[in-house]
Amino acid sequence: MYAQFFGNYLLSHGVVTKEQLVHAMQKKSSVHLKLGTLAIHAGYMTANEVDQIIILQTHQDKRFGELAVSEGYLTQAQVTELLKIQNADFLLLGQALLDDGVIDNERLQSLIIDYQSENEICESDYSNETREIIDRLVENFFVVTERALSRYELSFIHLLFNNLVRFIGDDFTPTCPCLCQEYPTNYCVSQKVEGRFSIRTYLDMPESTCIAFASRYVDETFDSFDEYVQASIEDFLNLHNGLFSVNMSNEYGIELQLEVPNIETSELLTFEKESYLLPIIYPFGTIYFIFELLATDA
Amino acid sequence: MTLDDAKILISDDSILARKQLKDIIARYGNPTFLEATNGQDTIDIYKKERPALVFLDIVMPVKDGNAAIREIVSFDKDADIIIVSSVGTQSQLRAAIDAGANDFIQKPINAEQIHHIITSRFEGR
Incomplete structure (x- = not known):
């Protein structure tokens, strides 16, 4: 890592x-x-x-x-x-x-x-x-927040990097996250996680990047932007959020609910709450995560 | 019953998740696959087709997995339902078992678990 x-x-x-x-x-x-x-x-x-x-x-x-x-x-x-x-x-x-x-x-x-x-x-x-060091790296990486990340946010980001390593590959570089109020979409899916830590998560990438991303995720070669490729993007986001809710339950006794993933159809997303854009560079293209922090008690 | 004679209902809103599960099961035989993409479809198809086994996601549109389980079990108390979900928390597991599910698989699915479920229920070819 x-x-x-x-x-x-x-x-x-x-x-x-x-x-x-x-x-x-x-x-x-x-x-x-x-x-x-x-x-x-x-x-x-x-x-x-x-x-x-x-x-x-x-x-x-x-x-x-x-x-x-x-x-x-x-x-x-x-x-x-x-x-x-x-x-x-x-x-x-x-x-x-x-x-x-x-x-x-x-x-x-x-x-x-x-x-x-x-x-x-x-x-x-x-x-x-150790987890402590990775957490420190994540903290330093997220200097943009100008505040200490909550333990829930740390868990979320830490797990995201682990899941990228596990399901897509370790040859990525996260670039510095930035505050985000508006975002022009490529192919974008979102999923809301609700509970004592509520967050709306987005995963966006151009269609050609989707094809390469899906090929790695499913371990099959796709060559067009078909329904399986599209489903892979949703599936990864849903899997990550699911594993996150398992961790939150096990570590903090917090039960979170996942909503059904949603394909964003608008060309420009606007965020009302504090939101961060996290671009991740892979050899096959850059993928973009956005986290909109809705509510937290941490 | 042999696997080839069985009807298996796969209920997940993700076409990818359905395909992956079908691909794994197809390694062991050639059952008739039925597919549903939301909780209500699952109930309707179950009542019509009476499949021998149901794989069911929890987070689904229209009606979630647990609501679907309750309705199916009230219709057929012997329904054999396996939850396949990315949200394998203890409380989700309990809720699914309370609703009437027989087993719970945490995504990402692992072929070994599916193999075990299939071989413990169906005879080989």
Whole structure:
């Protein structure tokens, strides 16, 4: 889950273009983390030192670890430890960007430091992606609200990201949410969730994106914007809201009611209540979630 | 009864959900599928066709799943109804069982659960 937030960080800070990021996101599952990248991340070596070893490697047929030890940058124990590290997936994104030549080791080093301090993540956090850290990332991500997110809102967003990973794929980047008063629709479905936390949820995307989204969701290849594709968009939203209501019931003892999903026919939606637009970039296109907060007791 | 001789009613407002369920069941045999897209249709088709098994979504237009269950069970107390819903909370589950459902499946549906339901009710071919 870190890779998606790290991707947003890179994009919003102008480090990468959307195209570069999408390419790296797609690639990250097949990327191999290099020892140098791990050493920079662990703070054992500077980018400069890693670059020196890489230059040495062009002259000597030796492994990176071997050279780093003989040059005195790493101990053998550190090499062993780095090789055992459970790879943080945001580092895989960094490695993919390195491999693509979008950033260099020095840039990666400063990005890791800035990103970690901005989000108060420390070294040991990566091995266990605790809920607390993800919640903090979600909170920082939603700075637009200018208030702390309620626990219900946090649960909702956290689950949404998990469901995207689970049902559509982890190669997405959430872009910064913004307050939204009006929204011109593409193909848009909505569903109201009612109870002590009431929210109207919208999922919108162009027809071509719907086709790709549905193909992943159903795990079948669709090639036209047919009724199954349309139903997939509703189905995902309904599934997410259903799982959210299960979580709310289990965690907070709150019972929520779901209304039947609705296809929005108007070309322009206007929102009376506080509403947020959350665009999510996938390689196949951008999908748009909107949350209209109707009432909450949290 | 064999699965091939059975009528199975699938009631969900989503054409995708109906297709996915039919596709899974069709792996095990070739029953006659009946489809409904809202609670009232479900009741009407049940009364006319008397299917051996009903898969029913709860959140549906016109009349919701639980209202449909109550009406079907008052018509046929032996009706075999399985809820398939994205809202598997304890209270929803209780409400469905109280209304007369025999089982409750949380979406996304998993082929193993469907297989179990089918094999525990019908003979193989």
